[in-house]
Amino acid sequence: MTAAQADHAGARSEIREIPEGFKLDTPRVEDGAAIWRIARDSKALDLNSSYSYLLWCRDFAATSVVARDAEGEPAAFVTGYVRPERPDTLVVWQVAVDGAHRGRGLAAALLDGLTTRVMDEQGISLVETTITPDNAASNRLFASFAERHSVPVKREVLFDAGLFPEQGHEPEVLNLIGPFRPPSRPGR
Numbered sequence: 036m037t038a039a040q041a042d043h044a045g046a047r048s049e050i051r052e053i054p055e056g057f058k059l060d061t062p063r064v065e066d067g068a069a070i071w072r073i074a075r076d077s078k079a080l081d082l083n084s085s086y087s088y089l090l091w092c093r094d095f096a097a098t099s100v101v102a103r104d105a106e107g108e109p110a111a112f113v114t115g116y117v118r119p120e121r122p123d124t125l126v127v128w129q130v131a132v133d134g135a136h137r138g139r140g141l142a143a144a145l146l147d148g149l150t151t152r153v154m155d156e157q158g159i160s161l162v163e164t165t166i167t168p169d170n171a172a173s174n175r176l177f178a179s180f181a182e183r184h185s186v187p188v189k190r191e192v193l194f195d196a197g198l199f200p201e202q203g204h205e206p207e208v209l210n211l212i213g214p215f216r217p218p219s220r221p222g223r
Contacts, residue, residue: 051140051143051144051146051147051183052144053102053141053144053145053148054139054140054141054144056104056105057102057103057104057105057110057111057136057139057141057144058102058103059100059101059102059103059144059145059148059149060100060101060102060103061096061097061099061100061101062091062092062096062099062100062101062109062112062114063092063096064089064092064093065092066092066101066109066112067085067088067089067090067091067092068085068088068089069108069109070088070091070092070101070109070112070114070131071083071085071088073109073110073111073112073131073132073133074088074112074129074131076133076134077131077132079131079170079172079173080129080131091114091128095114095115095116097153097156097157098114098115098116098117098125098149098153098157099112099113099114099115099149100112100113100145100148100149100152101145102132102136102141102144102145104136109133110132110133110135110136110141111130111131111132111133111136111141111142111145112129112130112131112145113127113129113130113142113145113146113149114127114128114129115127115128115149115153116128117153117157117159118163121161122157122158122159123158123159123160123161124159124160124161124162124163125149125150125153125157125159125161125162125163126162126163126164127146127149127162127163127164128164130142130145130146130173130176142176143176143179143180143183146176146177146180147180147183150162150215154215159215160213160214160215161211161212161213161214161215162180162211162212162213162215163209163210163211163212164177164209164210164212165193165194165207165208165209165210166207166208166210167204167205167206167207167208168205168206168208169205177210177212180212181212184212184215186212186213186214186215187212187213188210188211188212189210189211190208190209190210190211191208191209191211192206192207192208192209193206193207193208193209194206194207
């Protein structure tokens, strides 16, 4: 953890460290195909086109993160963006870990690393994500994220099931997490 991250953590519980053998990195366009494959193989995410993952790595790299394995290949990712109407809010779009690397705490480490970076660089104080009620893993991930950071979570249905064109899509429940304490700046 950098000095800025430690300062930012303040009275919160410990930020989840990246597991040994992995490193956090900013996604590159060349990572788009691997990120698409990880999303596809998750069987839990709404899969976007492979083209959209390439664009995401180009246009939203500053608000996204990958975990690279020892060979430098993406093993997990978090994609996000800052809401244009709410520049204090990071929207976490998708989180996925390759099946071979699950159970090591990568998703939590990625989420902590990304939010700390975006807080420091862009001054966000809130995190939003939507989760379907049947996605137990994501519900646990974001509940433990809020608990680790000692911030509240407010939940409400953002998109009701009836809004989706396909049958059987569950509602998307908005999780509004925060506010986070702004990081201290040296000399203030």
